[in-house]
Amino acid sequence: MEDNSLASTIKEGDGELSDISLRPMDLSDVDDFMVWASDDKVTHFCSYGPYTSREQGIKHIENKVIPHPWFMAICVNNRAIGAISVSANQGNDKCRGEIGYVLGSKYWGKGIATRAVKMASDAIFAEWPHLERLEALVDVENVGSQKVLLKAGFMQEGVLRKYFIHKGKTRDTIMFSLLSTDPRI
Amino acid sequence: MLKPIEITLRPFKISDVDDFMGWAGDENVTKYCRWNTFTFRDDAVAFLKEVIKSHPWYRAICVKDRPIGSIYVMPGIGKDERRGEIGYAISAKYWGKGVATEAVKIAVACAFKELKYLDRIEGLVFSENKASQRVMEKAGFIREGLLRKYFFVKGKSVDIVVFSTVEAD
Numbered sequence: 001m002e003d004n005s006l007a008s009t010i011k012e013g014d015g016e017l018s019d020i021s022l023r024p025m026d027l028s029d030v031d032d033f034m035v036w037a038s039d040d041k042v043t044h045f046c047s048y049g050p051y052t053s054r055e056q057g058i059k060h061i062e063n064k065v066i067p068h069p070w071f072m073a074i075c076v077n078n079r080a081i082g083a084i085s086v087s088a089n090q091g092n093d094k095c096r097g098e099i100g101y102v103l104g105s106k107y108w109g110k111g112i113a114t115r116a117v118k119m120a121s122d123a124i125f126a127e128w129p130h131l132e133r134l135e136a137l138v139d140v141e142n143v144g145s146q147k148v149l150l151k152a153g154f155m156q157e158g159v160l161r162k163y164f165i166h167k168g169k170t171r172d173t174i175m176f177s178l179l180s181t182d183p184r185i
Numbered sequence: 186m187l188k189p190i191e192i193t194l195r196p197f198k199i200s201d202v203d204d205f206m207g208w209a210g211d212e213n214v215t216k217y218c219r220w221n222t223f224t225f226r227d228d229a230v231a232f233l234k235e236v237i238k239s240h241p242w243y244r245a246i247c248v249k250d251r252p253i254g255s256i257y258v259m260p261g262i263g264k265d266e267r268r269g270e271i272g273y274a275i276s277a278k279y280w281g282k283g284v285a286t287e288a289v290k291i292a293v294a295c296a297f298k299e300l301k302y303l304d305r306i307e308g309l310v311f312s313e314n315k316a317s318q319r320v321m322e323k324a325g326f327i328r329e330g331l332l333r334k335y336f337f338v339k340g341k342s343v344d345i346v347v348f349s350t351v352e353a354d
Contacts, residue, residue: 047264091337092219092336092337092338093336093337094337095334095335095336095337095342096334096335132334132337132342133333133334133335133342135332155333157330157331157332157333158329158330158331158332158347159329159330160307160329160330160347160349161305161327161329161349161351162267162268162304162305162349162351163268163305164261164264164265164267164268165263165264165265165266165267166264170267170304170305175330175332175347177332177333177334179333179334
């Protein structure tokens with residue numbers, strides 16, 4: 001019920017979504033996490049899910065979220081409605097990080113993911129001076145996410161065929177990037 | 186038209202180390218590689234030992250059974266395991282004779298056959314390395330795009346042109 005009132009708050013206050021914030025995610029967010037992690041519409045293009053038990057959610061936060069170098073909850077009124085993360089690399093790969101994000105389906109179509117990507121990009125380039133390239137790999141069929149990245153100022157660099165295994169199948173993916181020197185729109 | 190040089194591919198032996206230094210110790214060859222030029226024979230011996238022991242697919246490119254270069258296909262791990270990266274280095278003496286192109290064609294056919302789980306072989310070529318981009322094209326790879334500031338090598342970030350061949354190609 002609380003989620004419905006949260007979603008309608010955003011719908012009524014159309015326009016400036018000034019109350020979107022990013023903060024580190026932790027175990028206390030598990031029930032909010034399960035709202036999107038149990039939704040197969042949301043997890044269709046994710047490497048995990050859909051989850052069916054709270055225990056799976058707890059394990060995921062313990063194993064994947066807490067040890068992660070940069071993992072934020074996307075919040076409205078400090079309640080998590082999605083997540084966004086940037087991976088860190090070593091050696092020859094250290095100048096680039098991969099961004100990934102997920103949003104509860106009730107919040108789709110309001111520009112929230114685009115805003116979160118812009119906020120995360122600004123934050124990560126400031127926090128990691130060695131980072132020169134943010135990249136995102138999006139399934140060729142995930143048109144919604146492709147639009148998010150273009151609106152956030154990322155550049156499409158190419159289609160990489162049979163690039164990786166997703167839920168048992170080899171998929172074509174589109175590579176996007178934003179450089180620290182690119183104009184932030 | 187010049188008669189093409191006949192090349193063969195075979196696994197390395199430790200006794201190939203001096204021939205190996207012939208290209209791996211040459212700064213002209215390693216200019217567009219991610220790895221550093223070999224300066225000490227001992228490092229080359231250690232490297233070949235490791236490759237012989239544990240690399241999934243690494244071959245010497247030979248002319249009359251003498252190594253004049255190397256070529257490898259390196260699969261990823263986990264979700265990346267059906268994707269292999271191809272890399273090659275040829276002794277400068279043998280540049281401009283179609284050696285790399287021929288080696289790549291042979292390597293791709295062999296790797297897809299021997300590493301049955303592979304769906305994709307890709308080449309990540311420095312944008313300044315025009316010669317290697319021509320090798321990829323002549324060997325039938327598709328140019329998929331330019332990845333900006335993809336690698337950090339020898340103190341700076343470099344742009345990469347990504348090429349690929351998939352089993353259906």
